[in-house]
Amino acid sequence: MKSYSNKKRNPYGLRLFFHLSWLLLLSILFSAPVFAQETHHDTKWLKPYKITDPDKIAELLPYFPSRASTNGKTLTPDMFEQPEVCQSCHSEIYQQWKRSVMAKSWDDPIYQALFKRASIATKGEIDNFCIACHSPIGMTSMDATAKMIDTKEHLPGVNCEVCHNITGISGHDNGAYVLSPNKEKHVKLGPRSDAVSPYHKTEYSDLHTRSEFCSTCHNVSHPVNSTPIERTYDEWLESAYNEQGIHCQDCHMTPGPGVNDNPGRSAVMGKEREHIYSHEFTGGNSTLHNYFNEPESAELARAMLRSAATIEFIDLPHEVTPGELITIKVKVTNVGAGHKLPTGFPEGREVWVDFMANSAQDATTVYRSGAVVDGHTEPNTRNFKVTLGDSDGNVVDLNVWEVDRILADTRIPPKGYSVVDYTFLVPVDVTGTLSLSATLNYWPFSQMLVDELLGEGKLTVDIVEMTTTSAEVNITEQTATTAEGTVTASVPKH
Ligand code: HEC
Numbered sequence: 001m002k003s004y005s006n007k008k009r010n011p012y013g014l015r016l017f018f019h020l021s022w023l024l025l026l027s028i029l030f031s032a033p034v035f036a037q038e039t040h041h042d043t044k045w046l047k048p049y050k051i052t053d054p055d056k057i058a059e060l061l062p063y064f065p066s067r068a069s070t071n072g073k074t075l076t077p078d079m080f081e082q083p084e085v086c087q088s089c090h091s092e093i094y095q096q097w098k099r100s101v102m103a104k105s106w107d108d109p110i111y112q113a114l115f116k117r118a119s120i121a122t123k124g125e126i127d128n129f130c131i132a133c134h135s136p137i138g139m140t141s142m143d144a145t146a147k148m149i150d151t152k153e154h155l156p157g158v159n160c161e162v163c164h165n166i167t168g169i170s171g172h173d174n175g176a177y178v179l180s181p182n183k184e185k186h187v188k189l190g191p192r193s194d195a196v197s198p199y200h201k202t203e204y205s206d207l208h209t210r211s212e213f214c215s216t217c218h219n220v221s222h223p224v225n226s227t228p229i230e231r232t233y234d235e236w237l238e239s240a241y242n243e244q245g246i247h248c249q250d251c252h253m254t255p256g257p258g259v260n261d262n263p264g265r266s267a268v269m270g271k272e273r274e275h276i277y278s279h280e281f282t283g284g285n286s287t288l289h290n291y292f293n294e295p296e297s298a299e300l301a302r303a304m305l306r307s308a309a310t311i312e313f314i315d316l317p318h319e320v321t322p323g324e325l326i327t328i329k330v331k332v333t334n335v336g337a338g339h340k341l342p343t344g345f346p347e348g349r350e351v352w353v354d355f356m357a358n359s360a361q362d363a364t365t366v367y368r369s370g371a372v373v374d375g376h377t378e379p380n381t382r383n384f385k386v387t388l389g390d391s392d393g394n395v396v397d398l399n400v401w402e403v404d405r406i407l408a409d410t411r412i413p414p415k416g417y418s419v420v421d422y423t424f425l426v427p428v429d430v431t432g433t434l435s436l437s438a439t440l441n442y443w444p445f446s447q448m449l450v451d452e453l454l455g456e457g458k459l460t461v462d463i464v465e466m467t468t469t470s471a472e473v474n475i476t477e478q479t480a481t482t483a484e485g486t487v488t489a490s491v492p493k494h
C-alpha cells in the first residue's frame with residue numbers, strides 16, 4: 001500500500017492569523033467575492049474574476065489579463081535574490097529545482113515559440129497573461145514582453161524567490177498569486193513554524209503546504225471567454241485525493257513517485273527533519289529534460305508516468321474463429337495521478353493505446369491501431385486527450401487564444417478508468433494463436449506540433465511507454481460454423 005506523507009505542521013494560532021490577514025487582503029483587493037479559506041469544496045468563486053467597470057481593471061488587476069498582484073507594492077529586480085544565493089545553504093534543494101521544468105518556464109523553447117505567436121496574433125495584449133505564470137519576476141519587476149525573446153534576454157522562471165515571496169492568493173487560477181517580497185524584513189515564507197535561519201527571517205505559511213498554492217498557476221482559463229483550458233487544480237479538487245488531504249506537494253515534492261520519507265536537512269545549518277519536501281517537481285515532460293541535457297530528470301519523469309496507470313485486457317474471448325468479427329476490450333486505469341491523466345498543457349499532452357493483434361505463427365499484423373504516422377497518432381487511435389475548439393466549432397491545435405469551447409475530453413479522471421475497444425475481422429487464413437498487445441504511451445506534444453513550432457529536426461519527442469500488457473487467444477481450426485449467417489472460412493489443415 002502506498003501511504004502518503006501528510007505531516008502537516010499547523011500551529012493553530014499562526015494559522016488563524018494567517019487566514020485573517022489573508023481575508024483582509026482579499027477584501028481589500030476584491031470587495032466581492034470574498035471567500036472563507038476553510039470551505040475548500042465551494043467552487044463557485046473559482047470562475048475567473050469578472051470586472052464590469054473598465055476603470056477598475058487597472059486598480060484591481062494591475063497585470064491584466066492575468067490576476068497577479070503585489071499587495072500594492074511597486075516591485076524592482078533588486079527585491080529578489082538570485083537562486084545562487086540560496087544555493088550556498090540550500091544546496092540540495094537548489095540542485096533539484098535547477099533541474100526542474102519550472103526553472104525553465106521562460107527558457108523553454110516550446111513556450112517561447114508559442115508565446116511569440118500568441119503575442120503577434122493579439123498585438124501584445126496577451127503578454128502579461130503568459131508571463132504571469134512563466135516569469136512572475138519578469139512581469140512584476142522587469143516590464144517583460146514577448147519581444148524579449150527576440151533580444152534573447154534571460155528572464156527568471158518560477159524560482160525560489162517567486163514561491164517563497166508569495167504571501168497570499170486572490171483566487172485559484174490565471175496567476176492569482178500575491179507576490180510581495182519584503183526586502184527590509186528579509187522574510188521567506190515556508191512550511192515550518194520552527195525554522196530558524198541565520199540569513200533570513202522565516203514565516204510559517206499554511207498556504208505553502210496546500211494545493212491552493214499551486215492552483216494560481218496550474219489552473220488556466222481563457223481570460224476573456226472563461227473557457228476552462230487547463231484545470232489541473234480543479235481536477236484535483238474534485239478527486240478523492242483532496243478528500244484524503246493528499247496535496248500536489250505530497251506527490252510532486254518527493255524524491256520520486258511513491259517515495260514518502262525523505263529525512264534530512266533542508267539547509268546546512270538546518271534542523272534534522274523527518275521529511276524534507278524536495279524540489280524536483282517531476283512531471284511527465286521527459287522531452288524537455290532531454291532538450292536541456294538532463295538524462296536523470298528525464299528518467300524520473302518516465303518513472304512518474306509509469307506510476308500513473310495500469311492497462312489490462314478485459315472479457316477476452318477464449319478462442320476466435322477465422323473469418324469472425326471480434327471485439328477486444330482494453331481497460332486503462334489512472335491509479336497514480338492526482339488529476340486527470342494526462343493533465344496540463346492541452347494542446348500537447350496525449351496518452352494513447354498502441355494496440356496490435358499479430359498472428360503468432362508468422363508474426364504478420366492482423367490489426368493495429370495507435371501507430372505514430374507523420375508525427376501524430378494515426379486517425380482513430382484510442383487516446384486520452386482534450387480537443388479544443390474555436391467559436392465556429394473548428395478544432396484548435398495551437399492557437400490557444402482562439403479557444404472558445406472544449407470539443408472533447410477523453411482524459412481519465414483520478415482513480416477512474418476508461419475502456420476502449422477494437423473490432424476487427426480475424427482473417428480467414430490465420431491459424432494457431434493470435435497475439436494481442438496493448439501499450440500505453442505518452443508524449444507531452446506530438447512530433448508534428450514541435451516541428452511546426454521549432455522547425456523540423458530541432459527536437460525529437462520522447463515517446464514514453466507507461467505500461468504494457470499482452471495475451472494469446474487460440475484460433476479454432478474449424479472451417480465453418482453451422483449457424484446461419486456466420487461467415488464460412490476455409491482454413492488450411494496442418
Ligand atoms: C546562510 C544560510 C542560508 C541562506 C543563504 C539561505 N537560507 Fe533559507 N534557511 C536556512 C536555514 C538554516 C533554514 C532553516 C531550516 C530548518 O529549520 O529546517 C532556512 C529555511 C528556509 C525556508 C523554510 C522556511 C519555513 O518557514 O519553513 C525557506 C523557504 C528558505 N529558507 C528560503 C531561502 C531562500 C529563497 C534563500 C535564497 C534567497 C535562502 N533561503 C537562503 C539557511 C539559509
Ligand code: HEC
Nearest residue numbers: 086090093094097158159160163191208209249266276277
Ligand atoms: C514552485 C514553487 C517553489 C519553488 C520554485 C521553490 N520552492 Fe521551496 N517550497 C515550496 C513549497 C510549496 C514548500 C513547502 C512544501 C510543503 O511543506 O508541503 C517549499 C519548501 C521549502 C523549504 C523547506 C523544506 C522543508 O521540508 O523543510 C525550503 C528550505 C525551500 N523550500 C527553499 C527553496 C529554495 C532555496 C528554492 C530555490 C532553489 C525553492 N525553495 C524553490 C515551493 C517552491
Ligand code: HEC
Nearest residue numbers: 101102105108111133134214217248252281282283284285
Ligand atoms: C508562479 C506560477 C507557478 C506556481 C506557483 C507553480 N507552478 Fe508548476 N509550473 C509552472 C509553469 C509555468 C510550468 C511549465 C513550465 C514549462 O514547461 O515551460 C510548471 C510546471 C510544473 C511541473 C512539470 C510539468 C511537466 O509537464 O513535467 C510540475 C510537476 C509542477 N509545475 C508542479 C507544481 C506544484 C506541485 C506547485 C505547487 C507546490 C507548482 N507547480 C506551483 C508555474 C507554476
Ligand code: HEC
Nearest residue numbers: 214218233236247248251283284308336337338342343344
Ligand atoms: C497522487 C499523486 C499526485 C497528486 C496529488 C498530484 N499529482 Fe500531478 N502528477 C502525478 C503523476 C503520477 C503524474 C504523471 C502522469 C501524468 O502526466 O498525469 C503527474 C503529472 C503532473 C503534471 C504534468 C502534466 C502532464 O500530464 O503531462 C503536472 C503539471 C502536475 N502533475 C501538476 C500537479 C498539480 C498542480 C497538483 C495539485 C493540484 C498535482 N499535480 C497533484 C501525481 C500526482
Ligand code: HEC
Nearest residue numbers: 110111114115118129130133174175217218220343344345
Ligand atoms: C495561469 C498560469 C499560466 C498561464 C496564464 C499560461 N501558462 Fe503556459 N503553462 C502553465 C503551466 C502550469 C504549464 C505546465 C503544464 C503541464 O506541464 O502540462 C504550462 C505549459 C505551457 C507550455 C508547454 C511547455 C512544454 O514544454 O511542454 C506552453 C507551450 C505554454 N505553457 C505556453 C503558454 C502561452 C503561450 C501562454 C499565454 C497564451 C501561457 N502558456 C499562459 C501555466 C500558465
